[in-house]
Amino acid sequence: MRRFFLLGLLALLVALGLWAYPLLGPVVRQGALPSPEGLKEPLTLLVYGSSPEYSGYHKRAPERFRGLADAILLVRLDPWAGRVVVLSVPRDTWVSLPGYGWHKVNAYSPLGGPELMKRAVEALTGVRAERYLVVSTEALRRAVDALGGVRVCVEKPMRYRDSAAGLSIDLEPGCQVLNGAQAEGYLRFRKDALGDIGRIQRQQAFFHTLKEELLSPKGLLRLPRAVAAVEPYVQTDLTRKERGAILGFAMKRPELVSLLLPGRFGGGGWQVDREALAELLALYFAGKGEGGEVALGGRLVAVVYGPGQEALAKRAREGLHALGLRVLLHPIDLAPSRTEVLENGPGLLAKALSAELGVPYRISGEAVLGADLTLRLGGDAPF
Structure with a gap:
């Protein structure tokens, strides 16, 4: 049993060495x-x-x-x-x-x-x-x-x-x-x-x-x-x-x-x-805090959806209208892989809509230009 343990340990060390070997040159040159x-x-x-x-x-x-x-x-x-x-x-x-x-x-x-x-x-x-x-x-x-x-x-x-x-x-x-x-x-x-x-x-x-x-x-x-x-x-x-x-x-x-x-x-x-x-x-960049609460009413949301999701997009539009939001339907050639809210901004609006819909949000420049918020409709969309 001891021999098998030592052989296993040796194999692990060899595998670790082979994994780390490509880093040797960069570490020597960069010293980090x-x-x-x-x-x-x-x-x-x-x-x-x-x-x-x-x-x-x-x-x-x-x-x-x-x-x-x-x-x-x-x-x-x-x-x-x-x-x-x-x-x-x-x-x-x-x-x-x-x-x-x-x-x-x-x-x-x-x-x-x-x-x-x-x-x-x-x-x-x-x-x-x-x-x-x-x-x-x-x-x-x-x-x-x-x-x-x-x-x-x-x-x-x-x-x-x-x-x-x-x-x-x-x-x-x-x-x-x-x-x-x-x-x-x-x-x-x-x-x-x-x-x-x-x-x-x-x-x-x-x-x-x-x-x-x-x-x-x-x-x-x-x-x-x-x-x-x-x-x-x-x-x-x-x-x-x-x-x-x-x-x-x-x-x-x-x-x-x-x-x-x-x-x-x-x-x-x-x-x-x-x-x-x-x-x-x-x-x-200056870390001055996120500020207070924000209101969703009157904000423009771009609803991003793909082929075959037209009915889903209409239901989403109705649900967003009920929250007091304006809606821009934004069809694309490939349906989003997941449902999420995007905002290219401080994130308070995205956080608020995320809480209303129960979906995740991200701060990202991938948001649709000209809209306050972007809602991508994946297969798990709550509409």
Whole structure:
């Protein structure tokens, strides 16, 4: 019996070594292991993707992390509130910096790299990022493939081809497991009515799914391989101590809040709603509290439903009218996978409607533009 125990222990240690081995290189280079204490104070990061640069037709230049910025995120890691707040900044938002004039915010990456990007995002939001993290597009492919793919519900047909950039997107609607190349296509597609805003909403949905994937048994098993695959394609000014603290904070499974920079289309880009932005920053970046109660009466709710749910949507509209709400029916090509209330805002309205209907809610930029609230109708809708 003792021999079998020792053999079992040895096999366990070998398996653990094989699991952790891919992390050896990144740990040596980055010098960071999870800190048990995690973060002691909030930390704000500017995170963005760097588009590929080309030295000729079809020929990618060596990675300098100075391509046009994509998926621009202002991230607030808040250990006091136990949450991660991600504010997505549309790449087509115009901003002016002294000495540079007016440019779309994504153009400041090739003009001056991460430090200039931090200045540009600060000019837009009033928030200065303390650190930056730049990720090349190759990192996404490598991470998703290392995880064995990510299950995504593609809401409509997506087809686009850019021969010069080597990008080919051909996705059918439906819930499916996407490999790295397909996931990149899903996240970069913007040839629809919402353009970059629709892409941001897909990115937020994807990262919400990716978080769940990483915390699953399969995800945890493959996490070291994913970290090793991504590490060469990331540039950051985070210190070793900060990296360890962030890893320790992440292991505590903080709440994820994803927001879209409030605004509207106009002026050849995205125009910021300063009043709505100030409200979000006060709550999620300055921690000034959620305020008092809110009234649902007169608010506009977008009811999102798919094929075959027309009768359900009408019943939902009647139920919402009974609560004093205005309703906008918003059909889509693929029925939502679950029922939930969404709000791109402080969350008090979503919380109130959630309590009335007995369904979960999320703070997310995936909410329908122009509506105060979004109600997605899944198969478990209470109507």
